[in-house]
Amino acid sequence: MISAPLHLIAPGHRACAGCGLLIGAGMATDAAGSNVVIANATGCLEVTTTAYPTSAWRVPWIHSVFGNAAAVASGVRAALRAQGRDVPVIAQAGDGGTADIGLQALSGMLERRDDVLFIAYDNEGYMNTGVQRSGLTPRDATTATTPAGLRSSGNPHLKKDLVSIVLAHRPTFVATATPAFHKDLERKMQRAIQAKGPRYLHMLVPCPLGWGFEPDRTIEIARLAVHSNLFPLAEWHDGELSKVKRIAVPVPVDDYLRPQRRFKHLFANERGAEERALIQRIADDTAHRYGLPAYDPQRTTAGAGR
Amino acid sequence: MKVMEGSAAIAEAVRLARPQVIAAYPITPQTHIVEYLADAVANGELDAEFMTVESEHSAASAVLGASAAGVRTFTATSSQGLLYMAEVVFNIAGMRLPVVMTVANRAISGPLSIWNDHQDSMIVRDAGWMQLYAQNAQEAQDLHLIAYRVAEDPAVSLPVMVCVDGFALTHAFESVEPLTAEQVAQLLPAFQPLHTLDPADPVTMGAYAEPSIYTEARYAVEAALQESRNVYTRALEDLASVTGRRYDPWFDSYRVDDAEVVLVVMGTAAQTARVAVDTARTEGIAAGLLAPRAFRPFPAEEIRRALEHTGRVVVLDRAVSLGAGGVVVHEIRSALARSFYAPQVVGVIAGLGGRDMSPATLARALRAEEDAWIDLREDVMS
Numbered sequence: 001m002i003s004a005p006l007h008l009i010a011p012g013h014r015a016c017a018g019c020g021l022l023i024g025a026g027m028a029t030d031a032a033g034s035n036v037v038i039a040n041a042t043g044c045l046e047v048t049t050t051a052y053p054t055s056a057w058r059v060p061w062i063h064s065v066f067g068n069a070a071a072v073a074s075g076v077r078a079a080l081r082a083q084g085r086d087v088p089v090i091a092q093a094g095d096g097g098t099a100d101i102g103l104q105a106l107s108g109m110l111e112r113r114d115d116v117l118f119i120a121y122d123n124e125g126y127m128n129t130g131v132q133r134s135g136l137t138p139r140d141a142t143t144a145t146t147p148a149g150l151r152s153s154g155n156p157h158l159k160k161d162l163v164s165i166v167l168a169h170r171p172t173f174v175a176t177a178t179p180a181f182h183k184d185l186e187r188k189m190q191r192a193i194q195a196k197g198p199r200y201l202h203m204l205v206p207c208p209l210g211w212g213f214e215p216d217r218t219i220e221i222a223r224l225a226v227h228s229n230l231f232p233l234a235e236w237h238d239g240e241l242s243k244v245k246r247i248a249v250p251v252p253v254d255d256y257l258r259p260q261r262r263f264k265h266l267f268a269n270e271r272g273a274e275e276r277a278l279i280q281r282i283a284d285d286t287a288h289r290y291g292l293p294a295y296d297p298q299r300t301t302a303g304a305g306r
Numbered sequence: 307m308k309v310m311e312g313s314a315a316i317a318e319a320v321r322l323a324r325p326q327v328i329a330a331y332p333i334t335p336q337t338h339i340v341e342y343l344a345d346a347v348a349n350g351e352l353d354a355e356f357m358t359v360e361s362e363h364s365a366a367s368a369v370l371g372a373s374a375a376g377v378r379t380f381t382a383t384s385s386q387g388l389l390y391m392a393e394v395v396f397n398i399a400g401m402r403l404p405v406v407m408t409v410a411n412r413a414i415s416g417p418l419s420i421w422n423d424h425q426d427s428m429i430v431r432d433a434g435w436m437q438l439y440a441q442n443a444q445e446a447q448d449l450h451l452i453a454y455r456v457a458e459d460p461a462v463s464l465p466v467m468v469c470v471d472g473f474a475l476t477h478a479f480e481s482v483e484p485l486t487a488e489q490v491a492q493l494l495p496a497f498q499p500l501h502t503l504d505p506a507d508p509v510t511m512g513a514y515a516e517p518s519i520y521t522e523a524r525y526a527v528e529a530a531l532q533e534s535r536n537v538y539t540r541a542l543e544d545l546a547s548v549t550g551r552r553y554d555p556w557f558d559s560y561r562v563d564d565a566e567v568v569l570v571v572m573g574t575a576a577q578t579a580r581v582a583v584d585t586a587r588t589e590g591i592a593a594g595l596l597a598p599r600a601f602r603p604f605p606a607e608e609i610r611r612a613l614e615h616t617g618r619v620v621v622l623d624r625a626v627s628l629g630a631g632g633v634v635v636h637e638i639r640s641a642l643a644r645s646f647y648a649p650q651v652v653g654v655i656a657g658l659g660g661r662d663m664s665p666a667t668l669a670r671a672l673r674a675e676e677d678a679w680i681d682l683r684e685d686v687m688s
Contacts, residue, residue: 037503039371040512052519055510060503062374063512064367064397071364075327075371075379076503078355082326082377087505105367108360 006058008034013056015048018215020205020222021094021121022048024179028119028203031189034059037076038090041069041097044128045121067101069093070109073116081115088193092119095136096126099162110169110198117192117199120162123207131210135160138230139282140275141262143210148265153275158282163202170239172197177233178204180222184233184245191235204231212261224256229283232290241290250287250295253280310482312443312475316408316468317342319450321352322490325380325406327372329357329365333387334420335472336410340382362387366394366407373403374511376502378454381405384472385412388426392433398465399434399527401512404457404497405465406450407435411573411624412472413659421660422472424573428625428633434527436466436534437602439572441558443480446470448551449599451485451493455541458497462534464527469601473660474574489548493541531603538600556605558597559612561587565594568613569672570638571622572598575663582668593672598634606641613638614645622671624657631655631677653677 008029015022021044029038040046040063049056050063064072073091080087091109093102098120109116125143126132132145133155142154167174173195177185185203192199206221208214213221225231226245230253233245254276257263266272266279280295287294310318317339320328328347330340346352355372359365362383369379383391388409398405409427413419424439431437436456440446446468453466470476501509515523539555546552560580562568571579576597586593596612596619598605613619619642623632630636635653642651654671657663661681670680 034508035505037375037505047514050510050513052513052515052523055513057510058508060505060508061510062371062503063514064370064401065393068363068367068370068394071359071367072371072374074357074359074364075329075368075373076375077371078327078329078357078368079372079375079377079379082353082355082372083375104360105364108364111360112358 008058009049010056010058013049014051015044016209016215018208018218020179020207020218021045021123023218024121024185024203024205027179027182027185028189028201029059031186032088032090032193036088036090036193037080038062038092039069039073039076041093041102042066043094043097044123045092045094047128066097068105069097069102070105070116070118074109074112074114077115088117089115090117090119092121094128095120095122095124096134098122099135099160107169110166110171110200113198115196117201119201119203121203121205123205123210124159125207125210127207127210136162139279140266142265143262153271154262154265166200167236167239169198171200172238173199173236175235176202176204176231178222178226178231180219180226181233181245188235210262212264213259217259221256221259224251227251228253228256229287229292229294230256232286232292234290244290244292246292248293249299250293252295252297253283307481308484309479310443310484311338311477311479312446312470313338313477314342315443315447315482315484316450316470317346319447319485320380321346322485322487323378323451323454323494324352325354326377327355327357327369328380329359329368330381331359331362331365331383331387333362333384335412335476336382336384336387336408338476339408339410343380362391363394366391366398369405370394370398370401370403373405374401374503376499378458378497379405380407382408382410384410385414385426388430389414392430395430395435396433400523402463402527402530403465404463406453406457407465407467408450409467409469410472410476411469419659422474423658423660424469424624425626425658427467427469431602431633434464434531435602436464436531436538436600437469438466438600439469439598440475441574441576441597443475443478444482444551445553446475447482447485448545448549448553451490452538452541452545455494456534456538459537460500462530462537463500464530464534469573471574483551485549492548493544535603553599556598556600556608557612558599560595562594562596562612562616564592566592566617567620567672568594568596568616569620569622569668570596570598570634571668572601572634573624575622575624575657575668578663578665579668582665582672585665586669586672591672601634604637606637609638610641610645613642614647614649616649618650618652620652620654620671620674622654622656622668626655626658655679656681
């Protein structure tokens with residue numbers, strides 16, 4: 001009999017094929033180990049794993065409502081401390097449950113310096129309710145509530161810089177990660193789970209359904225987000241940037257945008273070209289802020305990131 | 307006997323119950339209760355985690371999480387705070403967590419009013435919590451102890467809300483016979499949760515329900531709330547044997563037996579209403595009073611039996627279901643609709659937003675012949 005390693009999120013959950021969220025959550029939970037308690041916000045991760053009477057979770061797990069994962073986790077942690085039990089507590093939510101409806105509870109948890117690791121699974125929209133715009137939806141993405149059209153280029157707003165908002169609370173540990181860089185994700189997760197105090201991990205998890213790409217390209221899309229400098233992989237200790245993954249030869253943002261149907265309209269006309277130039281400037285600014293090389297049209301590596 | 311502020315009497319009952327996690331957000335008139343508890347924690351008189359959360363939504367969420375992790379919890383709120391945490395209030399009951407919460411009853415905005423009525427707790431009457439309404443500080447203290455006892459009983463495992471009139475009870479100083487640690491030890495066993503969040507025995511809490519199971523999950527809450535009747539009644543009997551203080555589980559009745567008209571009112575106004583009843587009797591009106599103590603579960607049968615031989619029942623609501631009149635009146639009407647004698651039921655709305663519940667107001671309520679808002683100021687309504 002062949003014995004497979006026991007993953008802490010069991011297979012047989014109901015997520016879409018190629019779901020970046022379940023790939024990332026699986027990696028993160030396995031890296032955390034079984035000695036944890038998880039408080040989960042409402043969203044894709046919750047509904048795909050816990051249709052009563054089934055559950056994919058092999059760790060203690062609780063879900064209450066959409067915007068309160070951080071506060072539930074803080075309460076769990078307080079109870080464990082009162083009982084003298086030293087068990088790491090994770091709060092986790094999608095981008096809506098983190099940056100929009102859950103932001104106040106997250107800020108409270110960070111500001112009280114509660115001993116909780118918050119993981120944001122960012123798929124850049126309300127995918128569970130049918131792909132509507134969130135505060136973390138990037139500019140120009142077409143969604144059900146920001147459709148591209150004759151008078152619209154999709155989402156008119158910039159993606160909220162949530163990591164900076166979190167950093168303003170000076171958590172003990174902050175990192176960004178994505179499943180395309182598995183070892184990096186695993187290492188950050190292990191650091192995060194071992195640290196004390198308020199901690200935050202922001203994970204970019206591509207969504208085949210909401211972003212519009214084939215399910216076998218999830219990891220490739222995640223890698224292109226990093227290689228285009230739109231999503232740098234970094235970590236901060238006590239609020240100070242301590243490490244950032246350097247992409248020697250970044251790819252143009254077009255390489256990231258083109259495979260995704262949510263940006264298809266940007267390749268249809270002059271307005272789209274202008275918007276793509278703006279997104280390239282966002283990537284270049286991000287590179288500048290992190291001290292990374294920006295995309296240089298004179299320096300390319302064919303097929304980078306593929 | 308000791309003269310205590312209502313909030314202090316409540317806080318003392320909570321302190322003696324030894325909750326391990328308290329989370330609260332400031333809102334008038336609930337504040338004194340949690341301030342007393344913060345003092346108790348600060349001075350080592352209570353060994354608890356006191357969480358100063360950033361909202362009522364998080365206060366309810368934190369006690370939800372703490373209760374799920376296996377400890378006794380407490381929170382308190384009022385008015386907008388209760389509405390702000392409302393989705394979590396429903397969720398706590400659905401998850402069968404024995405949280406105890408004080409609601410210091412206060413009006414709902416707008417217009418903004420910090421003063422007392424019952425609109426806030428009435429809005430969450432359908433949440434699956436047991437709802438008790440206290441008339442004075444002594445009763446408020448005793449009912450908080452009873453709340454923990456009933457909530458944590460494995461046959462119930464539901465949250466309990468103790469509703470106390472803002473200011474009229476929370477800020478009033480009254481004579482109280484304080485509960486003692488020995489009495490509480492006799493009446494309240496240690497909290498033994500049915501399930502906890504433990505890596506050694508992982509469980510999933512808060513799974514979602516498809517149509518094949520949702521109805522049954524809601525029915526289970528209803529069944530447990532019905533079961534709470536027996537547990538609650540036994541708890542009050544035990545309270546009587548330990549402290550000598552005896553409460554009818556469902557209502558106080560005063561001069562009801564031979565009454566031709568009975569006033570129904572909850573909370574502190576029921577104390578003043580006794581005066582109004584006595585005065586009416588001297589004026590030749592055979593008046594009585596029925597003051598419900600438990601509103602959830604609703605004691606429909608007990609109320610029917612108590613009131614069906616009355617000619618007229620006047621229900622004074624300190625809340626309004628805008629577009630449909632009072633709130634309690636509908637439930638009393640429904641209870642009496644099953645009676646062969648079918649007394650007339652009149653609904654009166656008064657005492658909103660801190661308007662005094664004076665003997666004169668209660669006397670006018672007693673004389674109401676048809677549904678009405680009473681004491682309306684004609685001078686400002688032209």
